[in-house]
Amino acid sequence: MTEMPAALPPYDDAVRRFRIEDEIARLDGDPAGGINAYVECCGRYAGENRLALRAISAGGALRELSFDDLAGMSGRVGNMLKDLGVRPGDVVAGMLPRIPELVALILGVWRIGAVYQPLFTAFGPKAIEHRLGYSMAKLVVTNPANRGKLDEVENHPRIATILAPADALPEGDIDFRAALAAASPDCQPAMRKGDDLFMMMSTSGTTGHPKGVPVPLRALLAFGAYMRDAMGLRADDVFWNIADPGWAYGLYYAITGPLLLGIATTFYEGAFNAKSTYDIIERLGVTSLAGSPTAYRLLMAEGPEAAARVKGRLRVVSSAGEPLNPEVIRWFDAHLAAPIHDHYGQTENGMMVNNHHGLTHPVRAGSAGFAMPGYRMVVLDEAGRELGPNQQGVLAVDIAQSPLRWFDGYHQAETPAISGGYYRTGDTVEYEPDGSVSFIGRADDVITSAGYRIGPFDVESALIEHPAVNEAAVVGVPDPQRTEIVKAFVVLAPAYKGSEVLAEELAQHVKKRLSAHSYPREVEFVAELPKTPSGKIQRFLLRKVEVEKRKG
């Protein structure tokens, strides 16, 4: 009989395997001068004629860049930024599609010791304004397709635009390519310490706008560990993570992680669709694929014939952003002969619980897997006590015993999730006696749709900007394709009448003002919203009714 562990099993052996103490010593106090993310992810591989990036344009043209190419480009970016007055610790934002210049920008920002802030290209002015507001970015780099949105952003920083040949430069903008051409590729990396920041992410909560998530350089250890242990990345892999680098999964594990390990990554500039995804897997011979369950469900929906031409090609498939359903696991096994494993993480701390491709442990359909070596994950009750197996509680990180955890709190905001020596993820789980974790649901109102985390407050405040809306409540309702979809309950202003046309107008308003991915796919007009005696909207009551309705 298995002995019952008091909490999830410790991972001392595995942690030792990473020589983590040595690594941390290097990050925190290397007398030779600390650490630089550009050096870790590019500089140390330059001069080896090693492939770093396969970039497929929206039109299908393949461009291959080596670490040397990226070293030169990022050196020019670094010098351009320095000329503009960007100093170590300053924030530079990027709002770019998946093109090589995006990687060069990120590496260039890191090279001079500055901090990169991603802005998802689907964002509207409201989402951009909030993020640039709290980060105090010194510069934002964008392209013509996204440039117009910045005109609606109050107090935006200086803008550098990557022009297409026929575009005219907006007044006051820096011509990114011309500035690079004028800059030298030689740029001395600014060495930093492990606690210094190199990314400024954002994450959505239930109340208030998204919060900044500062990422210190020591997070590189955790990102590398995930690539090795969970994705099981090997030197001979052809790796493609389809997630957009505007979010954590894409920035941490489509760019930073593979380059850190010296392994080439893949970009496809075009929008996701199943056909182009199969085409690229076949064309490049992809062996390691990563993405969200919604993307995998869309691959399934294309049918077995589409899958047949790449059957057996994929050595491993990694899934993150939403729980992976067992049907997807079975279908991938039957039609792609590919093991697909569910991985769990957050913008805060990155991936923490995985069905690891690179470690040996049992993998059960429906389980989120085991704590990643370097994290001691526990399940807490409301009083903050650690629970035993088969008891529901909040998944949390034991801070003192998790050498890879790096999240120290939100940017200039309270972090009640950190207290009593734990970081609480906000996700309700239970674990089996062997330590594997089963996901139950969110303990709050954050919506998980197609792998994105969407804060209801943000969508509500975008809706309220519309003159027709008096009040709005936004919830996630179950959806077979996208896990959840955003649904808005709207109380109209007296002069307005609910109609399909108005519902569509409201959806488009959110899409344009806030973001193309977070608009309500359903809008219901109601006379009033359920509220507590103190006037707080009870979203959970609305969601409960929707869940019941969809069951029946």
Ligand SMILES: CC(C)(COP(=O)(O)OP(=O)(O)OC[C@H]1O[C@@H](n2cnc3c(N)ncnc32)[C@H](O)[C@@H]1OP(=O)(O)O)[C@@H](O)C(=O)NCCC(=O)NCCSC(=O)CC(=O)O
């Ligand atoms: C699975 C998908 C490929 C499915 O793509 P779809 O084609 O259905 O569309 P979508 O969900 O991306 O986008 C919804 C709507 O936004 C539009 N849209 C999307 N991206 C856009 C962009 N860059 N510019 C303009 N519009 C855009 C789409 O056209 C669509 O419009 P319309 O609806 O009109 O057609 C995608 O949803 C996806 O990549 N999801 C994964 C997200 C992810 O990376 N998650 C990991 C993050 S987890 C993480 O980082 C930590 C955390 O949890 O915080």
